[in-house]
Amino acid sequence: MSDPRELYQQVILEHNKKPRNxxxxxxxxxxxxxxxxxxxxxLDLTLIIENGLVQDIKFTGSGCAIDVAxxxxxxGAVKGKPVAEAEAMAEQFRGxxxxxxxxxxxxxxxxxxxxxxxxxDLPSRVKCAVLPWATLxxxxxxxxxxxxx
Amino acid sequence: MSTLLQPLDVTAIRKDFPLLxxxxxxxxxxxxxxxxxxxxxxxxxxxMSKYERDEHTNVHRGVSTLSQEAxxxxxxxxxxxxxxxxxxxxxxxxxxxxTTEAINLVAQTFGRMTVKAGDEILLSAxxxxxxxxxxxxxxxxxxxxxxxxxxxxxxxxxLDSLDELITDRTKLLGLIHVSNVLGTVNPVKxxxxxxxxxxxxxxxxxxxxxxxxxxxxxxxxxxxxxxxxHKLSGPTGIGVLxxxxxxxxxxxxxxxxxxxxxxxxxxxTTYLGAxxxxxxxxxxxxxxxxxxxxxxxxxxxxxxxxxxxxxxxLAHATERLERIPGLRILGTAKEKASVISFVVEGIHPxxxxxxxxxxxxVVRAGHHCAQPVMTRFNVPATTRASFAYFNTRDEVDVLVxxxxxAIELFK
Numbered sequence: 001m002s003d004p005r006e007l008y009q010q011v012i013l014e015h016n017k018k019p020r021n022x023x024x025x026x027x028x029x030x031x032x033x034x035x036x037x038x039x040x041x042x043l044d045l046t047l048i049i050e051n052g053l054v055q056d057i058k059f060t061g062s063g064c065a066i067d068v069a070x071x072x073x074x075x076g077a078v079k080g081k082p083v084a085e086a087e088a089m090a091e092q093f094r095g096x097x098x099x100x101x102x103x104x105x106x107x108x109x110x111x112x113x114x115x116x117x118x119x120x121d122l123p124s125r126v127k128c129a130v131l132p133w134a135t136l137x138x139x140x141x142x143x144x145x146x147x148x149x
Numbered sequence: 150m151s152t153l154l155q156p157l158d159v160t161a162i163r164k165d166f167p168l169l170x171x172x173x174x175x176x177x178x179x180x181x182x183x184x185x186x187x188x189x190x191x192x193x194x195x196x197m198s199k200y201e202r203d204e205h206t207n208v209h210r211g212v213s214t215l216s217q218e219a220x221x222x223x224x225x226x227x228x229x230x231x232x233x234x235x236x237x238x239x240x241x242x243x244x245x246x247x248t249t250e251a252i253n254l255v256a257q258t259f260g261r262m263t264v265k266a267g268d269e270i271l272l273s274a275x276x277x278x279x280x281x282x283x284x285x286x287x288x289x290x291x292x293x294x295x296x297x298x299x300x301x302x303x304x305x306x307x308l309d310s311l312d313e314l315i316t317d318r319t320k321l322l323g324l325i326h327v328s329n330v331l332g333t334v335n336p337v338k339x340x341x342x343x344x345x346x347x348x349x350x351x352x353x354x355x356x357x358x359x360x361x362x363x364x365x366x367x368x369x370x371x372x373x374x375x376x377x378x379h380k381l382s383g384p385t386g387i388g389v390l391x392x393x394x395x396x397x398x399x400x401x402x403x404x405x406x407x408x409x410x411x412x413x414x415x416x417x418t419t420y421l422g423a424x425x426x427x428x429x430x431x432x433x434x435x436x437x438x439x440x441x442x443x444x445x446x447x448x449x450x451x452x453x454x455x456x457x458x459x460x461x462x463l464a465h466a467t468e469r470l471e472r473i474p475g476l477r478i479l480g481t482a483k484e485k486a487s488v489i490s491f492v493v494e495g496i497h498p499x500x501x502x503x504x505x506x507x508x509x510x511v512v513r514a515g516h517h518c519a520q521p522v523m524t525r526f527n528v529p530a531t532t533r534a535s536f537a538y539f540n541t542r543d544e545v546d547v548l549v550x551x552x553x554x555a556i557e558l559f560k
Binding site: 003004005007008013016017038039040041062063064065066122124125128 | 174175496497498499500503504506507508515516523529530558559
């Protein structure tokens with residue numbers, strides 16, 4: 001088991017303190033709410049998707065630093081990307097934090113999101129990191145709710 | 150509490166708990182999570198291990214010497230429980246898997262027998278889910294309703310309106326003795342007297358009370374008193390339902406099967422009396438014997454000495470924590486057991502829990518199976534430190550510096 005403190009790197013702490021893309025898109029085309037019943041994390045995700053691109057994305061909600069930083073970094077990472085790429089990122093991210101990737105697997109799409117790779121050693125926190133991505137996945141599939149239950 | 154009490158020899162006591170010498174993330178473990186589960190001292194572990202190694206068989210079965218021996222140990226443990234909580238008869242001590250099962254047992258036997266459509270079950274605002282959900286399920290089944298005794302911002306029950314909350318339709322009052330979140334010690338004896346004055350029976354959830362204070366069910370005049378072995382320095386998988394004999398005898402059995410019958414034919418089965426009537430199947434024998442050993446251990450240390458020592462730790466921790474800017478303690482009742490829930494501005498309790506864990510400090514972060522308490526205090530969760538007789542003031546200080554470090558990191 002790795003030291004939980006290693007997860008709390010400056011980038012994560014900074015995004016928790018000043019989350020990017022925080023708010024609600026009134027004219028959204030896609031929307032989903034995420035819940036993490038274990039922690040009580042709540043996430044509300046709104047997106048504008050046009051021509052197969054994530055034109056804009058915002059989130060509101062409350063949660064732990066891992067959840068908020070994950071949502072902040074996720075929205076930054078998928079904005080402007082094709083929907084298919086956002087889905088692929090979600091897939092890679094979930095694989096990474098759940099420790100389900102084959103050793104040596106490259107995650108070129110994730111970039112600085114690999115900051116969260118340490119979460120896989122803290123099973124109790126995996127759901128916090130995954131919640132934004134699960135909510136994104138739900139929104140893209142046209143589902144209203146996502147839960148990490 | 151007598152001032153003549155010799156203080157506990159905590160240095161010696163700690164040697165009975167091997168886990169306390171573990172190292173987590175390079176730091177000595179500081180176990181401040183006894184409200185989640187108490188640690189078992191070596192004499193308990195050894196007693197259970199001896200049973201499994203040298204004495205294991207089934208109880209209440211046949212004529213073999215081994216079975217008789219196991220039955221004797223098992224029943225001796227029941228007698229230890231009886232004496233520990235001041236019950237009048239061992240027939241009033243029913244083994245269960247834990248507090249939760251004990252409450253479900255009462256809800257599904259006594260509850261089903263007495264609660265009808267339109268009736269009311271009265272609970273306190275600080276109940277654990279274990280003393281809410283079984284009653285909610287029963288209320289749904291019967292068309293009954295739940296009513297709640299409110300609490301103030303200090304985490305004390307507001308009893309002014311108790312006489313109005315108890316109505317002619319109230320069939321049971323469920324009450325937590327010591328709050329697992331707030332540490333509040335409720336004035337159970339007084340509340341029971343007021344309920345009894347109106348003919349309402351009372352079930353007391355004593356899971357967090359028995360480790361911290363001396364309980365006498367006859368002095369309290371409780372109708373049902375329930376608790377778990379693993380919060381009492383004993384093992385998981387065993388718990389106790391105390392019920393007044395008269396009530397237990399009037400109640401129908403719960404689970405059917407072996408050990409609870411007098412006679413079985415294809416036409417009809419007759420049942421044994423209490424407690425056997427409620428103990429179908431093979432029980433957790435080693436766990437029951439282990440709980441008996443835990444009671445011996447605690448009795449030898451002295452419950453009053455334990456209470457005095459824990460009270461000192463609580464006072465020290467409260468004083469140190471209160472001085473941390475941005476930290477708010479939830480639960481500031483006048484009468485408290487050694488449990489402290491807190492929140493820190495700007496830091497989610499789960500982050501706090503993880504950061505403390507990194508320093509080897511084991512606490513609970515979450516809703517503590519008491520979501521209505523979280524809602525009452527308008528927080529998603531809290532971090533909770535709970536102190537036992539093997540903890541030290543130094544460990545409290547480690548907690549405090551670790552919290553301060555976390556606050557610095559989040560600045």
